[in-house]
Each structure stands twice: as structure tokens, then as C-alpha cells.
Amino acid sequence: MKILQIVNPIIPFPPLTIGGIERIVQYIIEELLKEGHEITLMAHNDSKVPPGVKFIPIGSYNDRKNTAKKVWKHLLFNKYDVIHNHGRLIYFLPVIWNNTSKVHTFHMAEIRSKSFLNFFKLKPRRLILAPCARWIQKENADLPGNWQFVNHGIPIQKYTLGTDLINEQSPLVIICRIGAGKGVLDAIEIAKKSNKKLIIAGIGGDNPHELHWFENIFLKQCDGIRIKYIGPVNDEQKQVLLSNAVALLMLSIDLEAFNLTMLEANACGCPVLSYNRYFPPDFIKSGINGFIGNTQADLIALAKNLSTIDREKCRLEFELNYTSKIMTNNYLKLYNQ
Structure with missing residues (x-):
């Protein structure tokens, strides 16, 4: 599949220390590449992407007021099988009513807002809301939308089982x-x-x-x-x-x-x-x-x-x-x- 991943341009991709959202997107992209999917990433201007990933810069933290326009312009002239958005819901506006598969991951807990409700007054098609934990879905069960949570994950080989002896002095x-x-x-x-x-x-x-x-x-x-x-x-x-x-x-x-x-x-x-x-x-x-x-x-x-x-x-x-x-x-x- 031809899949677009969108990340708010807060910090460059991939992250070095902080950057939980960017880490998750990095892990998703790595796994999708193994499966042979064609990946495009929209992210911070200074990002560095893995080989085989098409990169589209969409600004920086200081220039984020122009990010939505850059995303919209790209979506108007490019087609994807899947658009997976980790940023703002309004990025979907150019494709809100088309048949492209759309997934929006909520990486934060505070979802209820006037802008959220206004977005759903537009009646988006083929959009799944995927909060990163079940408790968020339960807390927002009364809100509109097709909700299907997906827990985060990390690469199985990234960390290994510790072999050091744990005792009363262990911190x-x-x-x-x-x-x-x-x-x-x-x-x-x-x-x-x-x-x-x-x-x-x-x-x-x-x-x-x-x-x-x-x-x-x-x-x-x-x-x-x-x-x-x-x-x-x-x-x-x-x-x-x-x-x-x-x-x-x-x-x-x-x-x-x-x-x-x-x-x-x-x-x-x-x-x-x-x-x-x-x-x-x-x-x-x-x-x-x-x-x-x-x-x-x-x-x-x-x-x-x-x-x-x-x-x-x-x-x-x-x-x-x-x-x-x-x-x-x-x-x-x-x-x-």
C-alpha cells in the first residue's frame, strides 16, 4: 500500500531523547517497510528518514502556523491508499469526504474541544479515530466517530532482559x-x-x-x-x-x-x-x-x-x-x- 504518515513539526525525526510521538511513528514506519509498503513521511524540516522513505518537509516549531497549508496543498495533488495522521485533525480537510482510508492517532488524553466537535459536523468519511490507549476511548465514548484504540509498542530487540542481580540495594x-x-x-x-x-x-x-x-x-x-x-x-x-x-x-x-x-x-x-x-x-x-x-x-x-x-x-x-x-x-x- 501507498501510506502517508503525518507528524506535527515540533522536533526533527527521528528523536534522540524526548519525542514519544516521533518514536512511535519511527517504529510504525520500520515495520511497514519490512512488509514492503511504500511510505511517505511529512514532518519537521530537519528530519532524516530511513532509506526508501519519501520525505516532505512541512515546517518547524517556529513556522507551524503554515503547516496545515503545506499539508493541504500536498493532499490536493497526491493520492494515497492510507493517510495516517499523528498531528491535527484539520490536516484531513482536503480528503475529508473521499474514499481514502484515514486513521487518526490521538497521542494525548485531552480530546474534547470545540474544534473536535466542529470537525465532526463535517461528517468525515472512512475515518477511524485510534487513541493510543483503551482508557482514552472509554473516557470519550460519548463523542462522535469510529473509535478503535491501538496500544503503543516498541521494537522487540530494542531492549533486552537484564541479567544483573537485583537485591535490597537495587534502586x-x-x-x-x-x-x-x-x-x-x-x-x-x-x-x-x-x-x-x-x-x-x-x-x-x-x-x-x-x-x-x-x-x-x-x-x-x-x-x-x-x-x-x-x-x-x-x-x-x-x-x-x-x-x-x-x-x-x-x-x-x-x-x-x-x-x-x-x-x-x-x-x-x-x-x-x-x-x-x-x-x-x-x-x-x-x-x-x-x-x-x-x-x-x-x-x-x-x-x-x-x-x-x-x-x-x-x-x-x-x-x-x-x-x-x-x-x-x-x-x-x-x-x-
Whole structure:
């Protein structure tokens, strides 16, 4: 099939550290190429695409107000079997009523808006809305549209089962954009009350209020020994970090659609310890690949049970449900509807 993938031009493709959406599109493209499909990518001007992929630049973060016009112009003069949009719904306008197979992936949790409802007043044809998690579909069950969620996935070979011995000295880990809404302070409290070391990885925000919180609240909690901040990590560093961790903490306070770090952790055999909200309740099978708790006290108590998890079975749970091949096969089913 001739397939177009569209990504908002926020950062270049492929991403190096941050960029969850771009990573997912990268994984989809890699799997589609293996199947022999003809792929075109519309993305940030500075993107670098794999061999065999046609690339169409559509702007940058600073020039994004002109992006829609560039997408529309291309769609008016080019035909595809499938258009898979990871950006704005309005990109579909030139093809809204034609018979092209159209899939829109929602990578965020906040969907309800006036613009969404206005778009569906146009009665689009052959459009499937594919949120990246089941909980988002359930939350929006009253909205118009053909909804069929597809869970994210990562390449099966990207991370390997850790072989290091996990013991009482093994740390908890949290990997995220360092901010008040990600539950970092909760992670620190859980680690202290569980008598465990904590390693914190990620980058801080660059807005003034984020910088103030980072410098005046967060960093003062880090002693470099029991509570250690190591900055952003790449894939190789994540492999080592998660392989040596007793668990990954997933404690987001802000709405979070899906978090790839959970998959990366399980791929290394590392279980996830999470609050009972957003995506983790659909992802975690208690005692198999992690534990779920409603409160901080729950998670402190559950941390004592982390040694009961079989890390090989944790890895197997990932292999059976959350690889990029499984994700792409699920999208192919939507493409063919």
C-alpha cells in the first residue's frame, strides 16, 4: 500500500531523547517497510528518514502556523491508499469526504474541544479515530466517530532482559520530564519511606515557573547518594538503568495518555510501580509486570513485594502484547477497513 504518515513539526525525526510521538511513528514506519509498503513521511524540516522513505518537509516549531497549508496543498495533488495522521485533525480537510482510508492517532488524553466537535459536523468519511490507549476511548465514548484504540509498542530487540542481580540495594527509578506534575516528589517520598535509593532521569522544563520549581524545590531534595538526579538518558543508558532497577515508578499527576517508558522497563524485565490512574491500570498485571496502588501508602507497602516478580515473565508480558510489530499489525487492520 501507498501510506502517508503525518507528524506535527515540533522536533526533527527521528528523536534522540524526548519525542514519544516521533518514536512511535519511527517504529510504525520500520515495520511497514519490512512488509514492503511504500511510505511517505511529512514532518519537521530537519528530519532524516530511513532509506526508501519519501520525505516532505512541512515546517518547524517556529513556522507551524503554515503547516496545515503545506499539508493541504500536498493532499490536493497526491493520492494515497492510507493517510495516517499523528498531528491535527484539520490536516484531513482536503480528503475529508473521499474514499481514502484515514486513521487518526490521538497521542494525548485531552480530546474534547470545540474544534473536535466542529470537525465532526463535517461528517468525515472512512475515518477511524485510534487513541493510543483503551482508557482514552472509554473516557470519550460519548463523542462522535469510529473509535478503535491501538496500544503503543516498541521494537522487540530494542531492549533486552537484564541479567544483573537485583537485591535490597537495587534502586527505584523514575524517568520523565522533571516537573511537579510528573509525581517526582512522590517518588522521593516513596523511596525514603521504603528505605530504597532513587535514581531520577530526565530533563526539566524551560518555562520560568518550571525552572523555579526545578532549582528551588526539586534539586534541594537530591543528595546525590540516596536520591540521585542524573539528567537525560539515551536508549543505551536506559537499558543499564532499568536492568539494574528494582522497579520503575509511574506516578504522573497530570493527564498522561500513554508512557513508552513502561514498555521499555518491562522489555528489560523491570516491573512498574504505579498509581491507579490513566494508562497503567490497563497495562499492569499485578504480580506479573508490576503493581498498582491508589495511594502513596499503598505503593510503599507494595514495594516490599517487588522481589516476588519473575523478571523473565515480566519481559514475556511485553513480548506478547506491546511490541512495535503487534502495534503495526493492529494499525494495518484499521488501514484495510
